[in-house]
Amino acid sequence: MDMIFFDSWQAVWRTGILGMLAYASLVVLLRISGRRTLSKMNAFDLVVTVALGSTLASVILSKSVTLSQGVVAFALLIGMQFIVTWTSVRVPWVRQIVTGEPALLFYQGQCLPTALKRARVTEEEIRAAVRSNGMASMDEAHAVVLETDGSFSVVPQGTSGEASSLSDVVRPGRYDRPNG
Incomplete structure (x- = not known):
């Protein structure tokens, strides 16, 4: 019954430290990628925002996900968002698929x-x-x-x-x- 409310101080410290580091990493990557990454321009942008939040939660709470894996996942999502938005600005048929x-x-x-x-x-x-x-x-x-x-x-x-x-x-x- 105690495991439901408290596991160990080590788990609490791990969550706190990983949370701060993962959050700082995400903020740095978002600043590098530009304002468009978290825009609310279409459904595709919403999916990326939700995926970033889900990844952040996984890094913070899952013992099987390391900080380096989380940072790579953040970079991958942000990089894909950049590629899709860059392409959609330049190629009309891509813009049609992504934004409608x-x-x-x-x-x-x-x-x-x-x-x-x-x-x-x-x-x-x-x-x-x-x-x-x-x-x-x-x-x-x-x-x-x-x-x-x-x-x-x-x-x-x-x-x-x-x-x-x-x-x-x-x-x-x-x-x-x-x-x-």
Whole structure:
């Protein structure tokens, strides 16, 4: 019964020292790799962030994982993240695979049912996104976009035109792209 709450002081010290060293190693590697490594730009970035956290926990708590193995695992994950993001910035088809594309869910006063079903989003979630952007009425929203990171962007009325932020968002159905 004692093993559930306390094993030994050696195990406690090991956890503390490894935790500090592993955390410091991760911080150094993240600083070297740049800000993009922990960005929340898409699902791929989230997976890397979760994998880094899981690896950190394994290094700290598992007696079978050494600090050097953990640092190599951190470097591998960060290196792969760097390679994928570097490539996705330069090669369009890689970017498409890694990030996908934003989905237009609401446009010019109407929900787009096909897009809602494809994205598995309800009209209630669209209304919630509009409210969370400080709009009291759906009429105040020009468009709602499900971004590649899973967040909603609400574009207010009066923001159409050639320089519209919707220019890269494909509209499902009979139109290829929104007209501003």
